[in-house]
Amino acid sequence: MNKTQVDQYLSLVSTQITDITSKIRGAIPHNNYGLTLIILSYLALFSLPKVYEMNKTQVDQYLSLVSTQITDITSKIRGAIPFPAKKDKDN
Numbered sequence: 001m002n003k004t005q006v007d008q009y010l011s012l013v014s015t016q017i018t019d020i021t022s023k024i025r026g027a028i029p030h031n032n033y034g035l036t037l038i039i040l041s042y043l044a045l046f047s048l049p050k051v052y053e054m055n056k057t058q059v060d061q062y063l064s065l066v067s068t069q070i071t072d073i074t075s076k077i078r079g080a081i082p083f084p085a086k087k088d089k090d091n
Contacts, residue, residue: 006058013051017043 024036052059
């Protein structure tokens with residue numbers, strides 16, 4: 001699978017999840033979004049491992065890229081925030 005096919009597949013999965021969520025929300029009272037979250041978590045629990053297994057190399061590449069970007073952003077933020085000096089434990 002190339003990047004375009006992965007993007008199309010993820011778009012399709014996202015659309016399907018959105019449709020399912022909309023149907024679930026219409027079937028339950030509006031104050032019961034916790035149930036929606038539980039149902040979506042249950043679906044993800046069984047579908048995401050299969051998606052990962054089928055596209056392991058591509059997923060690992062993108063996760064590595066995201067991890068690198070998060071590390072860069074975190075280090076920039078930590079560099080911009082002045083932290084107080086640490087106190088000695090001897091006192």
